[in-house]
Amino acid sequence: MGKETEPEPMVVPHTLQARLISDTGEEAGPPIDLPSGITTQQLGLICNALLKNEETTPYLFFVGEDEIKKSLEDTLDLSTVDTENVIDIVYQPQAVFKVRPVTRCTSSMPGHAEAIVSLHFSPDGAHLASGSGDTTVRLWDLNTETPHFTCSGHKQWVLCVAWSPDGQRLASACKAGNIIIWDPETGQQVGRTLSGHKKHINGLSWEPYHQNPECRKLASASSDGDCRIWDVKLGQCLLNIAGHTNAVTAVRWGGAGILYTSSKDRTVKMWRAADGILCRTFSGHAHWVNSIALSTDYVLRTGPFQPVKDRLKTHLSMSTEELCAAALKRYQAVCPDEVESLVSCSDDNTLYLWRNNQNKCVQRLTGHQNVVNDVKYSPDVKLIASASFDKSVRLWRAHDGQFIATFRGHVQAVYTIAWSADSRLIVSGSKDSTLKVWSVQSKKLAQELPGHADEVFGVDWAPDGSRVASGGKDKVIKLWAH
Numbered sequence: 001m002g003k004e005t006e007p008e009p010m011v012v013p014h015t016l017q018a019r020l021i022s023d024t025g026e027e028a029g030p031p032i033d034l035p036s037g038i039t040t041q042q043l044g045l046i047c048n049a050l051l052k053n054e055e056t057t058p059y060l061f062f063v064g065e066d067e068i069k070k071s072l073e074d075t076l077d078l079s080t081v082d083t084e085n086v087i088d089i090v091y092q093p094q095a096v097f098k099v100r101p102v103t104r105c106t107s108s109m110p111g112h113a114e115a116i117v118s119l120h121f122s123p124d125g126a127h128l129a130s131g132s133g134d135t136t137v138r139l140w141d142l143n144t145e146t147p148h149f150t151c152s153g154h155k156q157w158v159l160c161v162a163w164s165p166d167g168q169r170l171a172s173a174c175k176a177g178n179i180i181i182w183d184p185e186t187g188q189q190v191g192r193t194l195s196g197h198k199k200h201i202n203g204l205s206w207e208p209y210h211q212n213p214e215c216r217k218l219a220s221a222s223s224d225g226d227c228r229i230w231d232v233k234l235g236q237c238l239l240n241i242a243g244h245t246n247a248v249t250a251v252r253w254g255g256a257g258i259l260y261t262s263s264k265d266r267t268v269k270m271w272r273a274a275d276g277i278l279c280r281t282f283s284g285h286a287h288w289v290n291s292i293a294l295s296t297d298y299v300l301r302t303g304p305f306q307p308v309k310d311r312l313k314t315h316l317s318m319s320t321e322e323l324c325a326a327a328l329k330r331y332q333a334v335c336p337d338e339v340e341s342l343v344s345c346s347d348d349n350t351l352y353l354w355r356n357n358q359n360k361c362v363q364r365l366t367g368h369q370n371v372v373n374d375v376k377y378s379p380d381v382k383l384i385a386s387a388s389f390d391k392s393v394r395l396w397r398a399h400d401g402q403f404i405a406t407f408r409g410h411v412q413a414v415y416t417i418a419w420s421a422d423s424r425l426i427v428s429g430s431k432d433s434t435l436k437v438w439s440v441q442s443k444k445l446a447q448e449l450p451g452h453a454d455e456v457f458g459v460d461w462a463p464d465g466s467r468v469a470s471g472g473k474d475k476v477i478k479l480w481a482h
Helices: 040-050 297-302 320-334
Strands: 015-022 032-035 059-063 087-093 104-109 116-121 127-132 136-141 146-152 158-163 170-174 179-183 201-206 217-222 226-231 236-242 248-253 258-263 267-272 278-283 289-294 341-346 351-355 363-365 372-377 383-388 392-397 403-408 414-419 425-430 435-439 444-449 456-461 468-472 477-481
Touching (some): 032 040, 040 059, 040 087, 116 158, 116 456, 116 468, 127 158, 127 170, 127 468, 136 158, 136 170, 158 201, 170 201, 226 258, 248 289, 258 289, 267 289, 289 372, 297 320, 297 372, 341 372, 341 383, 351 383, 383 414, 392 414, 392 425, 425 456, 425 468
Antiparallel strands (some): 015 032, 059 087, 104 477, 116 127, 136 146, 158 170, 170 179, 201 217, 217 226, 217 248, 248 258, 258 267, 267 278, 341 351, 351 363, 392 403, 414 425, 425 435, 435 444, 456 468, 468 477
């Protein structure tokens, strides 16, 4: 009869009062009684029912900082939880579609005679453009995975390429400070060469589609310290924005008529695009600012297209007004109050998170042990990824800059990164000649992609998630798919 002497087991509550709250703080409904063994699937059903979603949306659930992976009782220590109080469960919607990780090289496309410095998919994912040290821009046919056009016109290395948001034009800029506009359907130059910059051009950014569906204006950032706005139809410089005291390293044209520039003078500046008036100067970095990322980058890049959802190409039958309205709606969904966030990365090994309505930084993102060369927002604007010469990629929470994880595996500097359209995967290109695909969910390496013979300078993930393109010192463009 030894049973009576055993201490009574701790009484674990079977039900808890919980409230489902979105990551922005809105309540899905009143507090409800939940069984302590409730699983994430069941929470998902409840959440979809409370929000009256027409299509079932997948969610992630968190209590405090901890993600509920299996069930509530696995995440919470029920013996210590105050069951009198209502527990807040935060839900985060995930993308409904899934991008499959790229696993193999589908083609290697030689053609460039020198290193490939930049490459970029068009907004609808139908074309790919690359710029090279051989002074040419090449357009590639993605259906046959063969070279389409070689665009000759630059006299020096082509340092950057940028697609207009309607996908009808491609701009390229070179080391001599000239910009050429190309027609991707013919590979021919359109209009005159845009010249005016006195040194090489480090970045290009088109005016967002929802502000002008004609896609006439283009901003350029140059090592001569200036940022210029061009009218590509007239072939003229509309504005020369001078204010930085050193090379301008990057430019972004935001969705609310604001230009953001970063510079080797250690600052990031915000300008009114209409007249070039300086709005704010963000200072804090102790060394060159290498690049900036804008919270609205993905939605402005894809403009009127929804490359993932719109597989049937319904945009072809829509009028310009409808496309413009669609682009504006997509922008407002990401940025309802016109407060854009931006992240700057620097040679001082740090990143700074800024909002365009305050001078003070939201957060300093520290942890990298060397130069931070690239930074990108995830398309769903929940996360930020950064690439550094310390051989790692780091993941941060977008709204407050909280550190989440470090991805280690590259054996040399990481030059560049790109996100998959569903924000679940990151691909990185490195000096060690490999690409690596990282899973945000597992915080681990999802795929190793060797194949290049030398350093990888450029990598891009098609906006529809279908494939990855990479290029670098070995002069070969590689396409990767599932």
